[in-house]
Amino acid sequence: MINGFDPSTVDRLPAQEQELVARRRALLGPSYKLFYEHPLHVVRGEGVWLYDPDGNAYLDVYNNVPSVGHCHPRVVEAIAQQSAILNTHTRYLHESILKYSEDLLATYPDEIGNVMYTCTGSEAVDLALRIARYYTGGTGIIVTANAYHGLTTAVAEISPSMGPNVPVGQHVYVVEAPDEYRSEGDDIGAIFAQRVEDAIQKMRRHGIKFAAFIADGIFSTDGILTDPPGFLKSPVDVVHAAGGLYIADEVQPGFGRTGTHWWGFQRHGIVPDLAVMGKPMGNGMPIAGVAAKPEVLERFGTDIRYFNTFGANTVSIAAAQAVLDVIKDEKLMENAVEIGDYMTAGMKRLQQKYETIGAVRGAGLFLGMEFVTDRKSKTPNGKLSLGVVNGLREKRILISASSSYGHVLKIRPPLPFTAANADTFLCGLDEVLADLS
Template identity: 45%
Template structure:
């Protein structure tokens, strides 16, 4: 079994101050601007050139043939020509694109007022009280932000203030956001910009892709070693920050319970568990409302992002009272439009939809159906390396066809592109981008599932999985 990647981030941070721009990681399933627009339709080529003139190439596009989206509905997106694409990827619109109930709540609030949160307002309190009802009683306070990045940034600052330590532990291909602090502990960006010197990374994919009975003990040992490394380096442990579905590591929902063991060890080492629920929260996994609950983990801080508002910019940090009190003793925190009335009305409407449409149960039922039928469909194909899922979060490994079972990112991209041609949208994940990632809106229907499965059958029939 591979050892933890202890010290990789710490050591590379020092080395990369010399190499600077080397080591950039490409976005999985990203459009390559350097290849130009030859072969694209005139509409797409014109838009890409306009985009480059004003946005540059910093903002990525998906697919070798990008899609000009003009409207959405439920789990569907429509392009400028009226083509209907089945969206099997966008978790931000968690209760569906252009959800009528969310739209009406936002429109109503915009006729009333939308200003910053330093006035007494009902909307932020109504939502805060409702949101906290979804958490254990120990997690009893919330602060609002505008995004998951802001949420994780605030959570890390709170952990530093509470513990007096700086060290952070994440998984080896983690992504947690785009602020300076959070990007510095997100190895999935690559090493072109130095990672934090106070960061230790732990490899989890080799264990969790096919977890055995010793998975918990192996992972616990790796995290404990990371804690010792940070203590030895003089940083101590402020937090373990974990995306509770391990999406960027390759979608790794297996061995439920192991995060709970790591949380206990983090507490013993003087640190906190920050549960990043931007992707796994709000009923996504089907078996629990939050990912940390799947692991019976004693989370100290929980972070959320834009799915909570169905795409309306919002985020939240839920925390235990002593943590917030200690942070307040050290500094003041405000977020001008974090918790603004429009975002709070949108977020409340999302909870309405999840509750009234029973989307937690639906995510489990339809996720089990899709995963089961995909496994039956693809189980006999040499290029299929296995499937993992929790509710409507599904990962399928694509491997070489030479019976060695090595990851095959090129074949993965070909499948993504073939599905896009058939108007089904998915993407790729994992350190080597060899895992197909499916993460559709929670309102994904049985008819949508039929269309996805039919498209996968077609992909298999043309030989991309044989």
């Protein structure tokens, strides 16, 4: 795991933290991992800040789940009010799910007309796979080489980033993600389209019918590969020509994070057949969903009964409605553009100062800084990236990394991030890079 705590170093921690780590392992088992060489103990969150037991504030430049900020008052109030009135499932008539669905679908292109709800992004991807396979009659899925889409059994099989102990499914074909930084000026849309075409042909040679290609529009776990906008159009054309569906994973780029659009796929001028949503939808409350073209969902919905007891429960819907309203009312998409551009400019200034920064890229408030051993070879430098992540943690600035090498800083703060917050991050980053250099 990138940026994971090494349990063998637990004796280096203060006594109280050693005890917490030991109790955690004894109670939760070894699968639960911690971030950072020095794990962080948090007890409170507010806005873009997290606080430890001593009241020290840590600037959150990483957590996209509280998309409108930790413990946003309007979201907290909506949850509290609704939980005091009613919390139940979707098999009763209720206005709130309909109002929210109308508002949510209004952010999508007109071709997307239905939405189904789950509790988690993993469940949403699992459901999208079921729908795609039922619609196409195929089983073959194409994913990128370091993709992460979730952790149910079916979804773990399409998540190569989970490592060699979680093998991809037999009908899952892996393609390299498009990388403009290493493209030598070639058309990465055409290159990526050919990779998808080759995977489809390999499926056919093995008697596998193609069902779907799934990717998020910024390839967040492949290294935050955002540019140029539009490069996904040609691959999606190939998918449709082969009778498959495109599933847009909007768990990370969605809900206005790119700033210019509500959804990551919109930067590429395409309309997916299915789009999955998750983490930021309820600012941490358990709500997720699948938005769909009605014609894709029709036969599945008619033939197969779907019910999720807690999916779109009235309290989670209240939280989701508050999140959507806050994004609009507080103009957080506009803020994502303004502060994203501000941070990009600052990171590019650092790129001029440090030769080990190979590339800076991003969209809105989802940014990446790529570290290399040298700019000529462009060899990924995961060791430096990890050093930066842990150096920033010691300065009470929280960040993590991406890509199969872990060499790209993954920068995705809550959407209310300010220029002052950005300056804190950029100054801390400069200081850490100076120390490591």
